[in-house]
Amino acid sequence: MTRPYQSTVPAGRAGFAQLLHAEWTKFRTDRGWMIGLAAVAVATVLMSLLSAAGQQRQCQGGCPSTPVGPAGEPVTDAFYFVHQPLAGSGGITVRVTSMTGLIPSVADVVGRPLASVGRDGEPLRDAQPALQPWAKAGIIVAASTELGSPYAAVMVTGGHGVRMQYDYTHDTAGAAGPISPASPRWLRLTRAGDTLTGSESADGVDWREIDTVRLAGLPATVEAGLFVTSPEFAEVNRRLPFVTFSSDRPTQATGVFQDVVLQGAWPGAGWSGDDLGVPNEGYPAIGGGFHQAGAVLTVSGSGDIAPAVGVDGVGRTIDDSLAGVFAGLIVAIVLGALFITAEYRRGLIRTTLAVSPRRGRVLAAKAIVVGSATFVAGLAGAALSVVLGEQVLRANHNFIYPSSALAELGVIVGTAGLLAVAAVAALAVGAMLRHGAGAITAVFVAIVLPFYLVLPALPDDVGRWLMRVTPAAGFSIQQVLPEYPQVNGPYTPASGYYPLPAWAGFAVLCAYGAIALGLAVLLLRRRDA
Amino acid sequence: MNEPSIAVLGLRKRFGSMLALDGVSFTVRPGEVTGFVGPNGAGKSTTMRVILGLDTADEGSALICGRRYRDLPRPLCHVGALLDAGALQPGRSGRNHLLWLAHSQGLRARRVDEVIDQLGLGSAARRPAGGYSLGMRQRLGIAAALLGDPPVLVLDEPFNGMDPEGIVWMRGFLRSLAAQGRAVLVSSHLMSELQDTADHLVVIGRGRLVADTTVAELIAGVSGGQVTVRTSAQRQAMSVLAGAGAAVAAVASDTLTVSGLDSERIVAVLSGNGLPFAEVSARRATLEEAYMELTREAVEYQAR
Numbered sequence: 072m073t074r075p076y077q078s079t080v081p082a083g084r085a086g087f088a089q090l091l092h093a094e095w096t097k098f099r100t101d102r103g104w105m106i107g108l109a110a111v112a113v114a115t116v117l118m119s120l121l122s123a124a125g126q127q128r129q130c131q132g133g134c135p136s137t138p139v140g141p142a143g144e145p146v147t148d149a150f151y152f153v154h155q156p157l158a159g160s161g162g163i164t165v166r167v168t169s170m171t172g173l174i175p176s177v178a179d180v181v182g183r184p185l186a187s188v189g190r191d192g193e194p195l196r197d198a199q200p201a202l203q204p205w206a207k208a209g210i211i212v213a214a215s216t217e218l219g220s221p222y223a224a225v226m227v228t229g230g231h232g233v234r235m236q237y238d239y240t241h242d243t244a245g246a247a248g249p250i251s252p253a254s255p256r257w258l259r260l261t262r263a264g265d266t267l268t269g270s271e272s273a274d275g276v277d278w279r280e281i282d283t284v285r286l287a288g289l290p291a292t293v294e295a296g297l298f299v300t301s302p303e304f305a306e307v308n309r310r311l312p313f314v315t316f317s318s319d320r321p322t323q324a325t326g327v328f329q330d331v332v333l334q335g336a337w338p339g340a341g342w343s344g345d346d347l348g349v350p351n352e353g354y355p356a357i358g359g360g361f362h363q364a365g366a367v368l369t370v371s372g373s374g375d376i377a378p379a380v381g382v383d384g385v386g387r388t389i390d391d392s393l394a395g396v397f398a399g400l401i402v403a404i405v406l407g408a409l410f411i412t413a414e415y416r417r418g419l420i421r422t423t424l425a426v427s428p429r430r431g432r433v434l435a436a437k438a439i440v441v442g443s444a445t446f447v448a449g450l451a452g453a454a455l456s457v458v459l460g461e462q463v464l465r466a467n468h469n470f471i472y473p474s475s476a477l478a479e480l481g482v483i484v485g486t487a488g489l490l491a492v493a494a495v496a497a498l499a500v501g502a503m504l505r506h507g508a509g510a511i512t513a514v515f516v517a518i519v520l521p522f523y524l525v526l527p528a529l530p531d532d533v534g535r536w537l538m539r540v541t542p543a544a545g546f547s548i549q550q551v552l553p554e555y556p557q558v559n560g561p562y563t564p565a566s567g568y569y570p571l572p573a574w575a576g577f578a579v580l581c582a583y584g585a586i587a588l589g590l591a592v593l594l595l596r597r598r599d600a
Numbered sequence: 601m602n603e604p605s606i607a608v609l610g611l612r613k614r615f616g617s618m619l620a621l622d623g624v625s626f627t628v629r630p631g632e633v634t635g636f637v638g639p640n641g642a643g644k645s646t647t648m649r650v651i652l653g654l655d656t657a658d659e660g661s662a663l664i665c666g667r668r669y670r671d672l673p674r675p676l677c678h679v680g681a682l683l684d685a686g687a688l689q690p691g692r693s694g695r696n697h698l699l700w701l702a703h704s705q706g707l708r709a710r711r712v713d714e715v716i717d718q719l720g721l722g723s724a725a726r727r728p729a730g731g732y733s734l735g736m737r738q739r740l741g742i743a744a745a746l747l748g749d750p751p752v753l754v755l756d757e758p759f760n761g762m763d764p765e766g767i768v769w770m771r772g773f774l775r776s777l778a779a780q781g782r783a784v785l786v787s788s789h790l791m792s793e794l795q796d797t798a799d800h801l802v803v804i805g806r807g808r809l810v811a812d813t814t815v816a817e818l819i820a821g822v823s824g825g826q827v828t829v830r831t832s833a834q835r836q837a838m839s840v841l842a843g844a845g846a847a848v849a850a851v852a853s854d855t856l857t858v859s860g861l862d863s864e865r866i867v868a869v870l871s872g873n874g875l876p877f878a879e880v881s882a883r884r885a886t887l888e889e890a891y892m893e894l895t896r897e898a899v900e901y902q903a904r
Contacts, residue, residue, distance in 0.1 A: 075630035076751040076781035083706030085674040093704035100696035418687035428670040599655040
């Protein structure tokens with residue numbers, strides 16, 4: 072009997088680290104994979120730049136700047152202001168007895184400068200009576216009449232009761248319920264140094280404080296008085312199955328104030344009225360006016376004092392410089408799926424599994440390799456897209472929403488994560504289906520389709536639901552704009568608003584990826600290679 | 601007695617309605633080339649995949665030196681396998697293919713260059729594998745199987761696509777591997793490829809073991825005592841031999857095949873009757889014929 076052969080190779084290990092090294096060597100040494108990887112970054116950047124280049128803002132006589140609030144955020148600052156200077160501490164008390172609203176007809180608006188429509192009580196032909204829920208009438212103390220200046224205000228609203236708001240983004244609720252001559256509301260706003268206190272009363276006797284706020288750096292003399300404004304009305308028409316038309320129409324509100332009581336030093340010569348911020352860039356607002364009859368002041372106004380919402384009209388976000396992510400995503404899906412289905416096609420999977428009989432580990436190693444490689448490529452693609460895309464957008468006169476470096480970094484890293492998880496999910500589906508085209512289609516339908524194709528055509532509720540429960544929730548990582556309950560805005564994914572916070576949306580995508588990977592491991596273990 | 605390098609015991613496997621393996625058992629011993637022969641579709645590749653832990657058998661077991669394949673800590677250093685020489689990523693060079701295999705087993709890159717030299721791949725190893733001829737791919741596959749310098753080799757149809765020169769080389773190479781004490785299991789659907797190569801033969805047909813024997817025994821078993829006689833007096837010879845109790849058949853104008861009498865008796869009968877003969881030879885079956893004989897029953901898709 073022959074003596075069995077003794078292997079002469081030095082001792083070594085065939086553990087997970089070696090498997091990882093092997094899979095990385097596989098990835099690195101096939102030109103196809105490296106080209107695919109580069110394509111992830113290049114496709115992202117090219118499509119992003121192409122999209123950014125197409126976003127031209129054209130304005131006659133130069134584009135007006137978008138007003139920016141005290142915190143640097145873009146704001147809508149359009150209202151009718153009946154004001155006079157207040158020196159030092161003091162306050163205003165007033166009774167609001169009525170609030171009504173109008174939506175001008177198309178004939179009222181077309182072909183006329185918006186600022187002249189409805190000006191000084193000019194009657195609006197065929198206007199439809201309708202009070203906007205976020206129409207506002209009340210008292211305001213502002214640092215100045217400059218757009219975007221710091222302020223605090225107490226007000227009654229069309230449908231949200233009494234509120235105290237300041238510096239555009241802050242909102243505190245007071246008593247609920249509508250007002251009428253039979254059920255008026257007393258409002259009071261007092262200033263003491265930097266501190267402003269808003270109070271309300273149903274009878275002028277029992278007062279309740281709504282909120283006390285600090286406006287740091289308020290000048291000694293401020294502009295204070297009464298204001299009325301009424302936000303845009305979004306009219307949505309669904310005429311064709313896949314096309315939605317919506318038009319934003321200006322509205323006007325009228326508030327009736329009685330028995331204005333002033334405290335403190337008011338050095339001016341009585342009330343003066345100004346239409347502030349009308350016309351506002353990108354925000355539909357018409358003119359307003361006021362008249363005084365004895366103790367009764369009637370004020371009409373249009374616009375809003377609020378954070379700017381609705382990307383299309385006002386500005387661009389980091390989202391707009393990352394429009395090419397979908398192209399990178401498709402390449403990442405293809406890369407992830409083929410990384411395993413190509414082995415099935417060539418029969419190489421048998422070599423792979425014979426070399427590493429622990430199949431779960433094989434898939435884990437492949438996932439780590441293709442995931443990390445895609446992450447790095449995605450990082451490069453997203454970073455370049457943001458940096459270059461913002462330059463292109465600015466060159467096209469677009470207003471870019473300011474965002475912190477940290478927030479931008481978050482979106483860039485999140486985008487890379489989105490691409491990486493998509494590649495891993497595609498790998499898992501590829502291992503399940505063992506067929507490249509099938510796997511690519513399945514993952515594309517699951518992640519990309521809901522977002523890019525179906526979403527804009529679906530009712531908002533369905534779209535938001537899809538963005539919570541489908542893998543497309545992962546796109547939430549691109550969310551940079553906060554939603555404001557006090558603004559009735561187009562909070563749709565298409566406008567850059569996602570129903571889930573960034574991390575939660577990403578977690579939904581990761582959960583899908585993990586489930587797919589788990590199923591793939593199960594099948595890989597059970598099936599013959 | 602040494603433990604067998606490969607022990608296959610009672611493998612049964614069904615693919616849908618087809619019984620691919622129906623109780624296959626055999627062993628492969630160190631220092632021998634074991635030929636694993638059978639027609640296409642007989643179950644050779646399935647058996648090999650089960651040995652390598654790629655397919656799971658419904659029943660039975662396959663052990664490598666007493667262990668299941670999946671329990672081998674560093675499989676390539678125990679068993680080298682060539683299943684499908686075409687299983688290559690065309691864009692990757694042969695050397696890089698060997699490199700990832702080496703990395704997976706914690707082997708150094710130097711080992712890759714050693715097997716490249718051993719198989720004479722030379723500079724071709726740095727070209728994309730997509731451009732390799734089938735013969736080149738077979739060599740690369742053998743190189744991959746030898747990477748871990750394993751004591752056991754499992755090679756599925758390594759002669760496929762090789763030119764005659766390559767086949768001669770491969771035979772010698774397999775013999776040299778066995779001479780080193782390795783156990784070599786080589787499958788083929790052509791018995792002739794294994795002539796002068798295999799020490800031991802495992803013949804399989806329709807998922808069943810047909811023979812498990814040595815080459816010499818197999819040939820002897822099939823030759824069945826036929827004798828060829830060349831004679832110018834064909835007619836007379838036929839009649840006297842038949843008269844002596846033999847079954848005689850004329851295969852050419854001067855050639856007879858005689859069975860039922862051995863050579864010595866035939867010479868005596870012919871000489872006794874004064875008949876001329878040019879040659880009396882016990883006919884030795886070729887391995888191929890022996891194999892055909894054996895697998896006639898087992899061939900699944902027999903030509904009609």
